[in-house]
Amino acid sequence: MARLEEAQVEFYHQQGYLVLPNLLTNEEMQAPIDAMKQKVSQIADELFEAGLVQDKLEHRPFEYRLAELFEGLSEQEFLKYGRSWRDRLPGYFTLMSNTKILDAVESLIGGEIFSNPVYNVRPKVPKVAAGAVPWHQDKSYWPDANSNPVITVWISMVDATEENGCLHIKPKTHCEKLLEWHNETYTGTGYTALKESQLGKNPTVALPVKAGTAILFNDRCLHMSTPNNSNGVRWSVDLRYQPIDQDRMPQHGVGFLARSYRYPNRVATLEDWLANKPERN
Numbered sequence: 001m002a003r004l005e006e007a008q009v010e011f012y013h014q015q016g017y018l019v020l021p022n023l024l025t026n027e028e029m030q031a032p033i034d035a036m037k038q039k040v041s042q043i044a045d046e047l048f049e050a051g052l053v054q055d056k057l058e059h060r061p062f063e064y065r066l067a068e069l070f071e072g073l074s075e076q077e078f079l080k081y082g083r084s085w086r087d088r089l090p091g092y093f094t095l096m097s098n099t100k101i102l103d104a105v106e107s108l109i110g111g112e113i114f115s116n117p118v119y120n121v122r123p124k125v126p127k128v129a130a131g132a133v134p135w136h137q138d139k140s141y142w143p144d145a146n147s148n149p150v151i152t153v154w155i156s157m158v159d160a161t162e163e164n165g166c167l168h169i170k171p172k173t174h175c176e177k178l179l180e181w182h183n184e185t186y187t188g189t190g191y192t193a194l195k196e197s198q199l200g201k202n203p204t205v206a207l208p209v210k211a212g213t214a215i216l217f218n219d220r221c222l223h224m225s226t227p228n229n230s231n232g233v234r235w236s237v238d239l240r241y242q243p244i245d246q247d248r249m250p251q252h253g254v255g256f257l258a259r260s261y262r263y264p265n266r267v268a269t270l271e272d273w274l275a276n277k278p279e280r281n
């Protein structure tokens with residue numbers, strides 16, 4: 001098992017976040033990237049059939065194809081597909097069950113791990129306001145859930161830079177209570193957001209990272225991301241994990257038992273997940 005070092009665990013608990021540079025290899029990223037490519041091809045087909053694009057750009061690289069498909073189209077055309085995706089494609093289950101990710105999470109919350117139903121594939125294309133995410137705490141999306149601790153594992157599928165809108169975080173804010181949030185009205189997607197006056201004095205840390213890097217953070221840690229000012233897509237995935245004896249948040253979908261030493265026979269398989277079953281019977 002690839003346990004986190006003691007100093008990393010300590011950093012996470014003190015700062016509320018932890019960066020694991022190059023956690024995943026290109027090979028490990030291939031399955032989720034293939035799932036994303038599948039969805040992009042489906043979108044290209046639909047745009048082509050609707051006469052919105054004349055070229056499906058089949059030969060353009062993963063990092064650019066979706067951005068170029070929407071280059072001449074409106075923000076509303078893009079948002080029809082959602083600012084983040086939660087398709088049930090096998091490649092995402094492969095990623096959520098990745099041993100290295102689960103080992104890191106185990107180091108923080110123990111080996112009884114439930115994969116929370118809230119996961120997002122983020123195709124952050126340039127010039128779409130909803131790409132930039134305002135300051136918030138993830139817990140604002142499940143304020144009443146009795147789930148603690150929930151850990152977000154944010155993974156970059158391409159290099160995330162200050163230009164294409166990497167993640168920014170305010171260390172140590174995870175020790176604060178859940179702040180009163182509002183739903184913003186300028187992106188068309190109603191993100192939960194905090195006012196400038198609520199952000200406190202903690203400095204902001206920008207987190208540009210290479211593809212395959214994971215950023216783990218507590219669901220009360222303040223974070224945001226800036227607009228994508230590049231020509232490519234800032235592809236990322238954010239996954240969430242929690243101990244198995246906590247609220248599974250069915251109002252958000254069906255998560256799954258990802259690792260258990262106590263109930264190894266109940267750990268969900270791909271077939272269970274595809275059938276919306278949280279664990280083996």
Ligand SMILES: O=C(O)CCC(=O)C(=O)O
Nearest residue numbers: 122133138154225236238
């Ligand atoms: O990927 C982003 O730009 C924002 C991610 C985020 O807010 C989250 O994972 O909770």
